[in-house]
Amino acid sequence: MDSYIVDTSLTHYSSFMKRQLSAFLFILLASLFSQAEDAAPLEEGREVYRLQRNDSISVTMFQEAAMSRSALIGKSGSISFPLIGSVDLVGLTVPELEQKLVDLYKKDYFVDPKISVIITSYATKSVIVSGGVTRPGAVPYPDEGIITLAQAIAASGGITEMGDTNRITIVRKKGGSTVTTMNQAGELELLPGDTALVHMLPMKDLILPTATISGEVNRQGEIQLPASGKLDILSAIAKAGGFSRIANQKEATLRRFTPQGYTVENIRLRDIRDGKEDMLFIREGDILVIKESRF
Numbered sequence: 001m002d003s004y005i006v007d008t009s010l011t012h013y014s015s016f017m018k019r020q021l022s023a024f025l026f027i028l029l030a031s032l033f034s035q036a037e038d039a040a041p042l043e044e045g046r047e048v049y050r051l052q053r054n055d056s057i058s059v060t061m062f063q064e065a066a067m068s069r070s071a072l073i074g075k076s077g078s079i080s081f082p083l084i085g086s087v088d089l090v091g092l093t094v095p096e097l098e099q100k101l102v103d104l105y106k107k108d109y110f111v112d113p114k115i116s117v118i119i120t121s122y123a124t125k126s127v128i129v130s131g132g133v134t135r136p137g138a139v140p141y142p143d144e145g146i147i148t149l150a151q152a153i154a155a156s157g158g159i160t161e162m163g164d165t166n167r168i169t170i171v172r173k174k175g176g177s178t179v180t181t182m183n184q185a186g187e188l189e190l191l192p193g194d195t196a197l198v199h200m201l202p203m204k205d206l207i208l209p210t211a212t213i214s215g216e217v218n219r220q221g222e223i224q225l226p227a228s229g230k231l232d233i234l235s236a237i238a239k240a241g242g243f244s245r246i247a248n249q250k251e252a253t254l255r256r257f258t259p260q261g262y263t264v265e266n267i268r269l270r271d272i273r274d275g276k277e278d279m280l281f282i283r284e285g286d287i288l289v290i291k292e293s294r295f
Contacts, residue, residue: 051089051097053077054123059101062114067105070120083109094119127190129156131198132163141192149196150185159198161208161227167199209284213240216247216290230281233272236288248293254280255287 051057053073059081061067071079077090084104089097094117105113125141134157141147149170159165165182172194180188190196209225218241225231231239233252243249250270255262267288271277282288 049119050091050093051119052123053090055119056121057089057097058118058120060116060118061105061110062116064110064113067113073123125192127152127192128195129153129198130195132160132200133198134158134160141190146189148186149180149188149190150182152190152196153182153185153198162200163198164201165198169197169199171195171197211236211282211284211286211288213237213288213290215252216244216292218242218244225282225284229284233267233269233280233282233288236282237290243290246292248291251291253289253291254282255289256283257285 051073053075056070056072057079058070059068067082069079069081073079073089076086078086078088080086081101081104084101087100087104092100098115098117101115101117102113105115126138127141127147128138129152130136133153136156139147139152139155149168153159159182167179168181168185169177169179170188170190171177172191208227209229210222211225211231212222213236214220217237220240223231223236223239237243250268252267252269254265254267256265267280268277272280
């Protein structure tokens with residue numbers, strides 16, 4: 001009777017262990033299958049993405065640490081590798097680059113090199129805004145979503161008074177161009193690599209306000225003011241070439257047109273420079289006279 005109990009217990013224990021092992025194997029296989037599914041997009045990305053300038057990569061050769069290389073793809077589009085020298089990378093997928101390096105090393109140096117390439121960082125996507133904007137240059141493209149022409153121009157500080165809001169050319173990275181206006185800019189989506197050129201107004205259409213600086217400056221005559229119609233007095237003097245060698249840098253005379261006629265005002269330049277008086281702004285039609293120093 002005791003022997004029967006022992007045998008039965010062992011039989012039940014054996015069945016229990018088989019069930020546990022089966023469950024463990026099922027979970028393990030399911031986990032591996034799930035990981036394979038998660039990895040699929042990455043492998044697909046390796047096949048589709050083509051290397052470009054400003055990508056960073058890491059290259060490893062199995063059991064040959066001296067052949068490993070980590071670098072940024074620069075303007076030349078190539079990277080120099082041990083023994084084989086400079087290799088062009090731009091336009092290749094990761095598998096294509098791996099095979100290219102295998103072929104180059106296998107040709108003269110290694111029997112069967114095992115090479116792995118990893119992209120460690122991607123080039124920053126951007127659009128270029130140039131021409132009549134306040135800050136021409138690259139505008140980062142958002143990681144998610146889109147950027148319109150209006151948003152790109154706003155990020156560049158907006159169109160200047162010399163920029164033509166009715167003539168903006170979009171040049172596509174992949175070829176082709178189109179001409180548009182600011183009225184349509186909010187509806188026009190830019191793509192990474194696009195260039196937006198804000199054309200300049202013809203000179204005949206530019207009517208900028210002016211003022212006159214005379215006396216002891218290096219370039220007497222009219223100076224152009226910003227579209228706002230005013231310019232601080234220190235910048236105005238700088239636009240006239242600065243003070244002459246014998247200029248009185250402490251005082252000046254400002255003649256300004258008013259509905260009652262010209263007013264004449266003595267300006268204490270030194271106090272303005274020292275911050276003891278508020279900044280004075282030159283306006284359209286003003287005449288600033290810099291006198292000769294008495295000493």
